[in-house]
Amino acid sequence: MMDARALRKGRPAAVTRKGRKVGRAATKPGMPKPAEKLALGALDGHLGYFLRRLQVAVFQDFIRTLAPVDVRPAQYSVLLIIEANPGRSQAAIGQALHIERARLARMLHELERRRWVERRDGDGRTHSLFLTGDGVTALARIKALAARHEQQLAGLVGPKRRKLLMDLMREFG
Amino acid sequence: MMDARALRKGRPAAVTRKGRKVGRAATKPGMPKPAEKLALGALDGHLGYFLRRLQVAVFQDFIRTLAPVDVRPAQYSVLLIIEANPGRSQAAIGQALHIERARLARMLHELERRRWVERRDGDGRTHSLFLTGDGVTALARIKALAARHEQQLAGLVGPKRRKLLMDLMREFG
DNA sequence: TATTGTTATACTCTATAACTATA
DNA sequence: TATAGTTATAGAGTATAACAATA
Numbered sequence: 001m002m003d004a005r006a007l008r009k010g011r012p013a014a015v016t017r018k019g020r021k022v023g024r025a026a027t028k029p030g031m032p033k034p035a036e037k038l039a040l041g042a043l044d045g046h047l048g049y050f051l052r053r054l055q056v057a058v059f060q061d062f063i064r065t066l067a068p069v070d071v072r073p074a075q076y077s078v079l080l081i082i083e084a085n086p087g088r089s090q091a092a093i094g095q096a097l098h099i100e101r102a103r104l105a106r107m108l109h110e111l112e113r114r115r116w117v118e119r120r121d122g123d124g125r126t127h128s129l130f131l132t133g134d135g136v137t138a139l140a141r142i143k144a145l146a147a148r149h150e151q152q153l154a155g156l157v158g159p160k161r162r163k164l165l166m167d168l169m170r171e172f173g
Numbered sequence: 174m175m176d177a178r179a180l181r182k183g184r185p186a187a188v189t190r191k192g193r194k195v196g197r198a199a200t201k202p203g204m205p206k207p208a209e210k211l212a213l214g215a216l217d218g219h220l221g222y223f224l225r226r227l228q229v230a231v232f233q234d235f236i237r238t239l240a241p242v243d244v245r246p247a248q249y250s251v252l253l254i255i256e257a258n259p260g261r262s263q264a265a266i267g268q269a270l271h272i273e274r275a276r277l278a279r280m281l282h283e284l285e286r287r288r289w290v291e292r293r294d295g296d297g298r299t300h301s302l303f304l305t306g307d308g309v310t311a312l313a314r315i316k317a318l319a320a321r322h323e324q325q326l327a328g329l330v331g332p333k334r335r336k337l338l339m340d341l342m343r344e345f346g
Numbered sequence: 347t348a349t350t351g352t353t354a355t356a357c358t359c360t361a362t363a364a365c366t367a368t369a
Numbered sequence: 370t371a372t373a374g375t376t377a378t379a380g381a382g383t384a385t386a387a388c389a390a391t392a
Binding site for chain 1: 358
């Protein structure tokens with residue numbers, strides 16, 4: 001298991017052949033300070049604090065891992081939900097993902113510009129959303145990178161803990 | 174246990190005496206649509222998706238509950254870390270909470286303006302941070318509201334699950 | 347040269363409001 | 370009158386770069 005810093009910085013923790021971590025001998029110019037640990041105080045009793053910290057670390061790894069395809073978490077979620085529910089309206093997609101319709105409109109313009117998503121007119125005021133052929137092709141590559149990200153996560157928190165966390169949180173998604 | 178929507182909207186779910194939820198008879202003007210559930214697709218396998226969803230719901234409850242004192246999660250975390258580590262520098266606080274020094278500088282200006290935090294000059298380029306008397310007084314009220322928020326969270330996810338989630342994530346904070 | 351704190355800029359995300367065109 | 374989609378604006382949060390003062 002890696003430590004959180006390694007995941008955030010995209011650098012594997014130095015480890016001996018026997019699995020013990022190797023500390024830096026001395027502080028070097030480009031490196032951050034030894035980072036003396038402060039007391040958390042009452043913060044230690046707040047679920048939101050830990051949720052936020054882990055969520056930020058996870059998103060940073062996602063963004064770094066998917067940088068080659070320039071896809072951010074929100075875009076990825078929209079592509080997957082369209083894949084799983086082709087032909088639905090923007091309103092339906094937005095409600096499912098809790099994305100404001102204003103924000104979703106701009107995201108879809110971007111996805112349409114990249115030729116990954118197509119909008120067909122519905123009853124006159126609605127648009128039905130589909131992946132294009134290009135979108136399906138791109139999504140295959142994107143999902144492969146997302147799977148790599150998820151593997152890295154399993155390395156960070158441990159496979160069993162990752163599964164446990166997902167099962168604990170799934171009903172609130 | 175409440176459902177996520179109840180927490181997000183600050184409205185308790187209508188429940189019969191036998192614990193069954195009561196659905197709306199018909200769609201009313203001000204109310205959102207019935208919200209047909211879409212398939213999550215591959216999103217269902219991503220820890221980050223569930224982490225983000227729960228984290229947003231938790232922060233929204235925090236912000237709403239602490240609205241009377243106008244304190245946001247990041248400000249609250251800074252107040253607590255100063256309380257637990259009086260006299261430390263901005264750099265130390267920022268590293269502990271993963272807040273950029275540029276952002277922390279502006280946050281501290283705001284907290285100083287409200288007379289909650291005091292900066293005493295350190296070795297010439299550092300500032301030592303302390304709560305003022307007003308800060309201690311305000312923090313008592315703030316912590317009481319934060320405790321109410323945490324109680325609401327326990328109601329949302331269940332007390333045992335809340336504790337389990339914290340224990341699973343604590344080492345990554 | 348490096349660090350601390352500061353200011354400034356840019357981009358993402360969230361939250362609104364206002365507008366159109368349709369129903 | 371309500372809904373779907375769009376555009377615009379404002380605020381928080383994040384990520385940089387540049388700068389002055391100090392070590």
